[in-house]
Amino acid sequence: MPGSIGFRPTEDDxxxxxxxxxxxxxxxxxxxxxxxxxxxxxxxxQFRADAEQLKDEDLDAEPEAW
Structure with a gap:
C-alpha cells in the first residue's frame, strides 16, 4: 500500500x-x-445480507451449547 495516494478531483468531486x-x-x-x-x-x-439469510433460523430448535 502506498504511503500517499494521488487524487485529481473533477469539478463534481x-x-x-x-x-x-x-x-x-x-x-x-x-x-x-x-x-x-x-x-x-x-x-x-453484508450485515443485511447475513440477516436475510438467517431470518428463518430457529434458535430454539438448536441443541444447547452447554
Missing part, C-alpha cells in the same frame, strides 16, 4: 468535497471520513 467538509476539516480529513462511511456502508450491506 470538488463540489462534493466543499459541501461535505465540516468546519475546520481538511480535504484529507473529509476523504478519510468518506472512506470510513463507505466501509461502514459495506459492513451494513
Amino acid at each position: 470538488e463540489r462534493i468535497l466543499r459541501e461535505a467538509a465540516q468546519p475546520g476539516e481538511s480535504t484529507s480529513d473529509t476523504l478519510r471520513r468518506a472512506l470510513r462511511l463507505l466501509d461502514h456502508e459495506r459492513w451494513l450491506t
Whole structure:
C-alpha cells in the first residue's frame, strides 16, 4: 500500500468535497471520513445480507451449547 495516494478531483468531486467538509476539516480529513462511511456502508450491506439469510433460523430448535 502506498504511503500517499494521488487524487485529481473533477469539478463534481470538488463540489462534493466543499459541501461535505465540516468546519475546520481538511480535504484529507473529509476523504478519510468518506472512506470510513463507505466501509461502514459495506459492513451494513453484508450485515443485511447475513440477516436475510438467517431470518428463518430457529434458535430454539438448536441443541444447547452447554
